[in-house]
Amino acid sequence: MTVAPVSSMRSQISEFDRLSAHAHLEAMPTPAVVLDGAGMLVAHNSSAQELLQSEVTAGVGHPVGGLFRVMAERANRTDGVEKPASFEQAIGQVWYHVSAYPVWTSLEGPPLQIIIAEDITRRKRAEFEIRESEARLEEATRIAQLGTYKVYWDTEKVQWSPHMYVIHGLSPDSFKHTPEKYREIIHPEDRELFERYGQMQSQGKALHGAEYRIVRKGTTRWLRLDGRVLFDVKGEPYASFGTCQDVTESKQREQELKNLLRRNAILYEALDASPIGVAVVTTDSIRPEVFYINAEFERLTGYKTSSLAKRSINALRPKDGGGEWDGVMLALQMSDGGSFELSCARSDGTNLLAQLQVAPVRDLPGREATVFVLNLRDITIDRQRAEALLQSQKMEALGQLSGGVAHEINNLLQPVLALSDLGQDIADTDPVKVRKYFEVISSSGRKARDVVRQVLTFARRDVAQLAAYPIGTLVSDALHLLHSGLPPGIKLEYEANASDAQAMVNPTQVSQVVLNLVKNAADAMNGEGMVMVQLGLVDLEQGAADALTLAPGRWIKLQVADSGCGMDAYTLSRVFEPFFTTKEAGKGTGLGLSVVYSIVTGWGGALKLESEVDQGTTAVIYLPAALVVAP
Amino acid sequence: MAHILLVEDSPEVSLSVSEILASAGHTTVEAASGKEAIKKLRGAQFDAIVSDIWMPEMDGIELLKEIRGSGNNIPVVVISGGAPNAPLTYTAPLAATFGANVVVYKPFEKAELLKALETVLAD
Numbered sequence: 001m002t003v004a005p006v007s008s009m010r011s012q013i014s015e016f017d018r019l020s021a022h023a024h025l026e027a028m029p030t031p032a033v034v035l036d037g038a039g040m041l042v043a044h045n046s047s048a049q050e051l052l053q054s055e056v057t058a059g060v061g062h063p064v065g066g067l068f069r070v071m072a073e074r075a076n077r078t079d080g081v082e083k084p085a086s087f088e089q090a091i092g093q094v095w096y097h098v099s100a101y102p103v104w105t106s107l108e109g110p111p112l113q114i115i116i117a118e119d120i121t122r123r124k125r126a127e128f129e130i131r132e133s134e135a136r137l138e139e140a141t142r143i144a145q146l147g148t149y150k151v152y153w154d155t156e157k158v159q160w161s162p163h164m165y166v167i168h169g170l171s172p173d174s175f176k177h178t179p180e181k182y183r184e185i186i187h188p189e190d191r192e193l194f195e196r197y198g199q200m201q202s203q204g205k206a207l208h209g210a211e212y213r214i215v216r217k218g219t220t221r222w223l224r225l226d227g228r229v230l231f232d233v234k235g236e237p238y239a240s241f242g243t244c245q246d247v248t249e250s251k252q253r254e255q256e257l258k259n260l261l262r263r264n265a266i267l268y269e270a271l272d273a274s275p276i277g278v279a280v281v282t283t284d285s286i287r288p289e290v291f292y293i294n295a296e297f298e299r300l301t302g303y304k305t306s307s308l309a310k311r312s313i314n315a316l317r318p319k320d321g322g323g324e325w326d327g328v329m330l331a332l333q334m335s336d337g338g339s340f341e342l343s344c345a346r347s348d349g350t351n352l353l354a355q356l357q358v359a360p361v362r363d364l365p366g367r368e369a370t371v372f373v374l375n376l377r378d379i380t381i382d383r384q385r386a387e388a389l390l391q392s393q394k395m396e397a398l399g400q401l402s403g404g405v406a407h408e409i410n411n412l413l414q415p416v417l418a419l420s421d422l423g424q425d426i427a428d429t430d431p432v433k434v435r436k437y438f439e440v441i442s443s444s445g446r447k448a449r450d451v452v453r454q455v456l457t458f459a460r461r462d463v464a465q466l467a468a469y470p471i472g473t474l475v476s477d478a479l480h481l482l483h484s485g486l487p488p489g490i491k492l493e494y495e496a497n498a499s500d501a502q503a504m505v506n507p508t509q510v511s512q513v514v515l516n517l518v519k520n521a522a523d524a525m526n527g528e529g530m531v532m533v534q535l536g537l538v539d540l541e542q543g544a545a546d547a548l549t550l551a552p553g554r555w556i557k558l559q560v561a562d563s564g565c566g567m568d569a570y571t572l573s574r575v576f577e578p579f580f581t582t583k584e585a586g587k588g589t590g591l592g593l594s595v596v597y598s599i600v601t602g603w604g605g606a607l608k609l610e611s612e613v614d615q616g617t618t619a620v621i622y623l624p625a626a627l628v629v630a631p
Numbered sequence: 632m633a634h635i636l637l638v639e640d641s642p643e644v645s646l647s648v649s650e651i652l653a654s655a656g657h658t659t660v661e662a663a664s665g666k667e668a669i670k671k672l673r674g675a676q677f678d679a680i681v682s683d684i685w686m687p688e689m690d691g692i693e694l695l696k697e698i699r700g701s702g703n704n705i706p707v708v709v710i711s712g713g714a715p716n717a718p719l720t721y722t723a724p725l726a727a728t729f730g731a732n733v734v735v736y737k738p739f740e741k742a743e744l745l746k747a748l749e750t751v752l753a754d
Binding site for chain 2: 406407408410411412413414415416417418419421422425437440443444488
């Protein structure tokens with residue numbers, strides 16, 4: 001420590017006082033100087049040395065400069081020599097708290113001034129930082145649309161930040177805060193809730209927050225309050241402060257989200273209640289991935305959504321075969337829809353006979369689809385039902401035939417019964433006549449046997465094996481069985497120009513086709529008219545063949561024409577639908593033409609109907625020719 | 632003893648019926664269709680007609696319409712191969728509607744036809 005020289009000391013200071021003052025001065029951690037009443041430097045400590053130099057002070061006995069002079073002047077100016085004075089001043093980057101203390105060394109004359117300059121830069125900086133942080137907080141709450149409040153529980157005094165008024169749509173000038181007034185602003189349904197929250201806070205129970213509604217200028221707004229409780233030294237809650245935010249928009253979004261989730265849940269439930277398997281497949285990636293499957297799809301395939309999701313739809317393709325799936329893949333690739341009957345591999349390794357419908361989901365018409373809805377339906381039962389239908393239709397046809405069959409048999413039995421009876425009477429007397437009787441009985445018996453065979457052939461439930469048959473004979477046999485079952489006014493004509501032609505058909509089915517077509521023709525004519533059945537060969541050229549979706553070449557053409565009531569375009573467009581009928585209830589099942597259609601297409605042939613109202617109808621069937629015997 | 636016009640397209644049935652009639656001493660003229668029957672009716676007097684229903688050219692119903700239409704009240708026995716409950720075939724009610732006196736269903740025995748004929752002839 002350097003002891004500053006103290007020269008020019010006043011006589012009134014004793015040597016002891018001088019040394020004591022000096023020691024005190026030097027012990028001060030902060031720069032300190034002593035000035036006489038005229039502002040001349042009397043003494044300073046070593047800490048002040050640097051400051052004095054920077055303040056251009058010549059030395060003891062000379063006037064002080066800079067900071068100390070300002071202090072000295074201020075002390076003089078206020079004439080507050082009796083009172084200590086202080087101020088803060090920055091020298092460069094350093095802040096000083098400067099204090100002046102008068103010290104009387106005698107009763108006369110001005111006192112000495114002890115001026116102490118304390119470095120307060122750190123405090124100043126902290127103060128600045130606090131101010132800065134407060135400003136930032138203010139800005140942040142302003143940006144966050146946060147209001148802040150403070151409530152003193154003992155006085156019920158409430159302090160609001162400016163934004164609190166904005167949130168509440170109130171003016172700080174006109175709104176005088178009392179609990180009653182605030183209660184009026186709160187939505188009636190939420191008043192109790194708000195009061196309970198206040199009570200909890202006043203009891204020192206810190207809750208995270210409360211959401212309640214206010215009515216602001218006639219509209220309801222949602223507010224969220226986040227409060228903290230302040231405790232006094234005794235641990236008693238004395239106040240609560242916190243933030244307040246208008247959360248109406250986020251509440252609305254929350255509600256919208258809830259609605260959306262509910263809507264989704266309903267849709268999922270609805271999809272799960274659907275009796276049809278539904279899968280959603282996306283084709284964003286290289287392979288078509290399963291996005292979702294409903295409960296029925298899970299049931300049909302045995303897969304769970306979790307096990308099939310993100311996998312390729314190809315997982316459902318059977319290991320062996322499954323060629324129909326190529327069509328499905330192509331549809332997905334081409335953004336196309338389609339309906340496929342296929343085998344679907346279940347998770348347990350078995351296959352399911354199913355119909356798969358593919359429908360693209362497009363954002364806009366014509367736009368390529370990357371999302372597809374797949375409907376899966378078990379058609380095992382459909383197949384069985386269709387077969388049962390075919391069978392029952394056949395039985396119905398058999399029923400229709402029975403009248404004709406009975407007529408045939410009865411006529412054949414007539415000579416058998418009558419002649420065998422008569423023959424017994426004349427067996428001894430007229431053997432020539434008896435022999436003739438036997439011939440007729442025998443021939444009638446043979447004919448009856450043929451009729452029975454025909455009926456049995458018809459009724460037999462055989463698999464529709466196709467083979468080459470003489471089509472002319474099959475048609476004439478069918479017509480023979482049929483003709484006596486037709487109403488009296490219906491004439492039936494048969495013209496066969498290709499009776500030797502062999503067709504790849506099933507004989508039973510030929511009977512069914514002929515029966516159905518002729519019966520339809522007869523029904524269209526109200527009991528009066530002509531049904532013309534024609535059989536011939538036809539060579540189809542490319543254009544004609546294309547129109548029938550057949551290959552060009554030689555076909556057998558079977559044509560059934562009537563002169564009946566005909567059909568309008570609407571009826572014509574629907575005649576192949578099963579159970580579509582224009583007949584009165586009980587007159588027909590509506591199965592006839594659909595059965596004909598399925599049989600003929602099953603043969604690889606084609607069926608075409610030409611009809612106009614009141615002009616009659618012509619059904620043309622193209623049958624695959626097996627072999628044509630040259631005439 | 633009566634003179635009968637037998638209308639029947641099946642030769643075998645025609646033979647058996649005419650033999651039944653002959654066995655009872657009736658005489659028979661045969662016709663294979665309604666048209667032929669009309670012609671034969673013009674040329675001769677008959678006591679009764681025994682007619683089938685389903686025949687080419689002109690069937691039994693047409694024949695009945697023609698006969699009754701011209702005011703002829705000759706007894707007609709219809710012999711039918713149809714089953715009474717088969718809707719699409721000729722039935723007794725239909726024949727009766729158009730003036731048949733009686734319907735006998737095939738296959739009938741000798742006595743059945745002769746009894747029916749006897750009944751209509753007695754009326």
